[in-house]
Amino acid sequence: MHIPDNFLSTPVWATLDAVSIPAVGLMVKRAGRELEDTSIPLLGVMGAFVFAAQMINFPVGIGTSGHLVGGALLAFTLGAAPATVVMTAIIAIQAFVFQDGGVLALGANVFNMAVAGVLAGYLPFWMWAARRKKAAIFLGAFLSVMVSASLALGELLISGVAMPRPLVLVSMALFAMSALIEGAITISVVQAIERLNPGLVQKPEASNWRSLAVLSGVALVLGLVGFLWASSAPDGIQRLGTQLGLAAQTSFHAPFADYTAFTFDSAWLRRATAGLAGLLLVYAVCVAFGKMIGRRRSA
Amino acid sequence: MHHVLMDQWSQGSSPLHARDPRAKILALLVFLIVLATTAPNAFSALVIDAAVLLAGILIAGLPPISLLMRAAVVLPFSLAFGLISWLAGDRLRALGLVEKSYLSTVAVLLVVGTTPLPLLLSGLEALGTPRLLALVAQFIYRYLFVVSEQAQHLRLAAACRQGRERQRRLGFRAAAGALAVLFARSYYRAEGIHRAMMARAFSGKFALFRRLQFRLSDGFFTLAVTAFLILVRIQ
Numbered sequence: 001m002h003i004p005d006n007f008l009s010t011p012v013w014a015t016l017d018a019v020s021i022p023a024v025g026l027m028v029k030r031a032g033r034e035l036e037d038t039s040i041p042l043l044g045v046m047g048a049f050v051f052a053a054q055m056i057n058f059p060v061g062i063g064t065s066g067h068l069v070g071g072a073l074l075a076f077t078l079g080a081a082p083a084t085v086v087m088t089a090i091i092a093i094q095a096f097v098f099q100d101g102g103v104l105a106l107g108a109n110v111f112n113m114a115v116a117g118v119l120a121g122y123l124p125f126w127m128w129a130a131r132r133k134k135a136a137i138f139l140g141a142f143l144s145v146m147v148s149a150s151l152a153l154g155e156l157l158i159s160g161v162a163m164p165r166p167l168v169l170v171s172m173a174l175f176a177m178s179a180l181i182e183g184a185i186t187i188s189v190v191q192a193i194e195r196l197n198p199g200l201v202q203k204p205e206a207s208n209w210r211s212l213a214v215l216s217g218v219a220l221v222l223g224l225v226g227f228l229w230a231s232s233a234p235d236g237i238q239r240l241g242t243q244l245g246l247a248a249q250t251s252f253h254a255p256f257a258d259y260t261a262f263t264f265d266s267a268w269l270r271r272a273t274a275g276l277a278g279l280l281l282v283y284a285v286c287v288a289f290g291k292m293i294g295r296r297r298s299a
Numbered sequence: 300m301h302h303v304l305m306d307q308w309s310q311g312s313s314p315l316h317a318r319d320p321r322a323k324i325l326a327l328l329v330f331l332i333v334l335a336t337t338a339p340n341a342f343s344a345l346v347i348d349a350a351v352l353l354a355g356i357l358i359a360g361l362p363p364i365s366l367l368m369r370a371a372v373v374l375p376f377s378l379a380f381g382l383i384s385w386l387a388g389d390r391l392r393a394l395g396l397v398e399k400s401y402l403s404t405v406a407v408l409l410v411v412g413t414t415p416l417p418l419l420l421s422g423l424e425a426l427g428t429p430r431l432l433a434l435v436a437q438f439i440y441r442y443l444f445v446v447s448e449q450a451q452h453l454r455l456a457a458a459c460r461q462g463r464e465r466q467r468r469l470g471f472r473a474a475a476g477a478l479a480v481l482f483a484r485s486y487y488r489a490e491g492i493h494r495a496m497m498a499r500a501f502s503g504k505f506a507l508f509r510r511l512q513f514r515l516s517d518g519f520f521t522l523a524v525t526a527f528l529i530l531v532r533i534q
Contacts, residue, residue, distance in 0.1 A: 004373050005403035007380065007396065010335055028429040040431070041496065044438020045489040049482060051443050052450040056481075058474045068478065077482075089436035096411050096419065097305065097440070099372050099404050104331050161380060161396075162387035188472065192479030200486060 001152050002094060002109055005102030009159040011275060016155070017107030018283040023115045024088050026290035030081035030212075039082070046074060047086045058185050066181040071113060071148075072121035072141035073186050077193075077201055080122040080212060087114035108155055117148035119216035120223055126213060134187060141186035142179045147223030149175035154226035172227065308361050308412040315359040315413045320422025322517035326524040327410045331403055333528045339395030345402070347531045351524075352405050359413045366412060370404040377401065416440050421511055430504075437505055446485055453477040 008016075035043075050070035057065035074083035091109050094100040101109045121144025128136035153171060157163065163171075193200050309316070315323075330348070337344050356363050377400040385393035411419065417437060424433035457473050 004376060004400045005331060006335055006399035007377075013335075024432065025429060028431050032431055039489075039493075040434050041438055041492040042486070042489040043431075043435045045442050045446065045485045045492065047435060047439035048442035048446040049485040051439070052446040052481065053478055055447060055450045056454055056474050056477055058471055060471075085432055085435055086439075089432055089439055093416075093436055093439055093443075096407065097416065099370065099407060102331075102400070102403060103327065103407055104335055104403075160389075160392070162384050162389050162392070164383075164387065167383065184471075185475065185478075188475035189478045189482070192475045193482055196479055196483045200483065 001113065001149055002091070002101030003105045003112075003152055003155070005104050007102070007159065007161065008105055008108055008155055012155055012159045013104050013108055014275070014279055015282055016111050017104070018279045019286055020107035020110045020115065022283060022286035022290050024084065024110060025287075027081045027084040027088075027115070031079075031085045034079055034081060043078065043082055043086050044089075046078060047090050050074065050086070050090060058181070060181050060184075066178060066185065068185050068189065069145055069178075069182050071117045072125075072137075072144040072182070073189060075118050075122040075144070076125055076137065076140070076186075076190060079202060080118060080126075080216075083118045083122070084114050087118055090114075108152075112148040112151040112155075116151055116219035116223060117144045119212065120144060120147040120220045123213060123216040123220060126216075137187050137190050138183040142183040143220065143223075145179035145182045146175060146227070147219060149179070150223045150227035154229070304365075305412060306415070308366075309415040311360055311413065313359045313413070315355060315409075318413075318520055319511060319513045319517040320414050320418045321425055321511070321513060322521045323410045323414055324419070324422050324426060325521050327406060329521075329525045329528055330406050333532045334399055334402055334406070337399070337532060339391050339399065344531050344534065345398060348528070349402060349405075351528070352402065352409060355409050356405075359409065361409070361412050366408055367405065370401060370408050373400050373404045417505065418511075421505075425511055434505070442485075442488075446481070446488075449484065450477075450481055453481055 031043075050068070050073075053068040053070055055067075057067055060066050071083065071087050074086055078086065088110050091101060091114055092106060095103055095106055095109070121140040124136045124139040124143065128139075150172075153168070153175075157168075190201055330351075334348060337348070339345075353363070356366055374397070377397050381393040381397040384390075384396060414422070417440075420428075420433050420436050420440075424430060454477065457477050461470070461473065
């Protein structure tokens with residue numbers, strides 16, 4: 001699910017970078033407010049734990065095994081904003097040190113897994129943890145994987161990566177399988193942790209999460225719509241990408257292939273300017289939205 | 300293990316190792332963006348980009364073969380997607396997926412192989428990454444191997460307790476128990492680390508062995524790389 005560089009078209013990764021930077025900035029601020037300085041080592045060691053957890057395999061059915069992805073577990077134990085910070089740091093280390101996921105695609109991967117995945121996973125926990133804890137944990141872990149996987153698939157499709165319909169359906173089924181596995185693993189690990197020390201799993205604090213719940217709802221809807229749309233009409237997404245100029249079509253690149261002069265093609269310049277302006281707009285909207293959420297909370 | 304190898308590589312003393320991490324990060328970004336917007340069939344530009352990387356590897360004194368092999372981790376993924384695109388008739392994209400994702404990976408490896416991770420993260424912080432995020436990443440990297448080793452011990456211990464027949468695989472509940480123990484131990488370890496940090500008067504920042512200093516030569520390096528790559532791009 002870590003998208004490498006050059007899989008997404010330039011408008012897609014650039015937009016997601018412009019969205020992720022303010023989103024993570026907002027979460028860092030929230031996490032800083034929620035936690036004291038004491039928890040910096042906690043966040044770091046928990047990130048190391050998520051890395052190490054991949055070494056422990058869980059048997060699932062015939063000869064296969066799965067492992068914990070961890071975004072939802074972090075959200076249930078540390079809180080949503082700190083979990084986003086930890087996941088972002090993990091994804092960055094995976095990109096730089098382990099070459100797992102691209103550097104330009106960092107914004108996309110962070111958005112899918114650390115922002116949308118964690119928030120969508122935290123939403124059921126926040127809503128139902130008091131009454132139906134088991135179901136909330138299972139659903140949260142399931143959604144965290146499902147939402148990030150559907151978003152990744154949707155981004156690839158909208159970038160114009162051709163995928164025949166059967167393949168999309170098969171990958172959807174695989175994603176759903178791994179999301180179910182994540183749910184099962186998370187619930188059994190949470191139960192085991194509670195047997196060791198009940199204090200380690202957080203009680204969600206209803207009061208200070210309302211604004212983020214809206215965001216999570218958006219993330220969830222985005223993921224689900226992407227899922228339904230991609231599974232019913234993958235060609236539709238591709239066509240939309242082409243129409244909006246998001247897909248890196250060969251026609252977009254063709255003029256450069258045998259470019260010899262220094263003269264800028266005016267169409268190219270116009271497109272680049274429009275693209276940059278669009279990015280700035282997206283960035284500004286995200287920053288303003290973050291500020292608004294911050295103000296409402298402190299008011 | 301490969302990350303230990305990377306740590307060895309990054310301890311070298313070539314001109315590339317000596318550059319300020321910010322200079323290298325900026326040059327990397329320029330390289331990646333230029334590459335991302337290059338057409339997959341602009342072979343002359345791609346060959347020059349590859350030559351820039353190879354020159355970098357040689358200047359840095361990194362072992363070229365093992366670095367290129369290591370960058371191949373991206374190939375299974377990009378070859379699979381390349382094959383799909385090829386079969387779907389989009390040959391240009393298939394080509395681009397494979398060659399450009401490989402070159403990007405080599406570029407990232409070249410920068411990470413010449414910059415110790417603590418320095419790289421301080422560079423990212425100096426370029427505007429929030430301090431909390433950079434600190435958390437530093438901690439993750441420091442404790443990654445400690446906690447991973449503990450995970451291996453737990454796995455081995457659980458396998459030992461299980462007896463001979465099922466020795467190879469843990470049961471679902473045993474694995475969950477092992478993870479829960481690992482979780483709790485990591486939690487308590489973090490508390491201990493925090494107390495130790497306070498006892499040593501942690502100032503809210505990790506001390507570096509080398510202070511970040513953006514010298515004139517660093518600026519020159521970034522400018523030269525940027526100018527050259529853009530020239531190649533627009534030819």
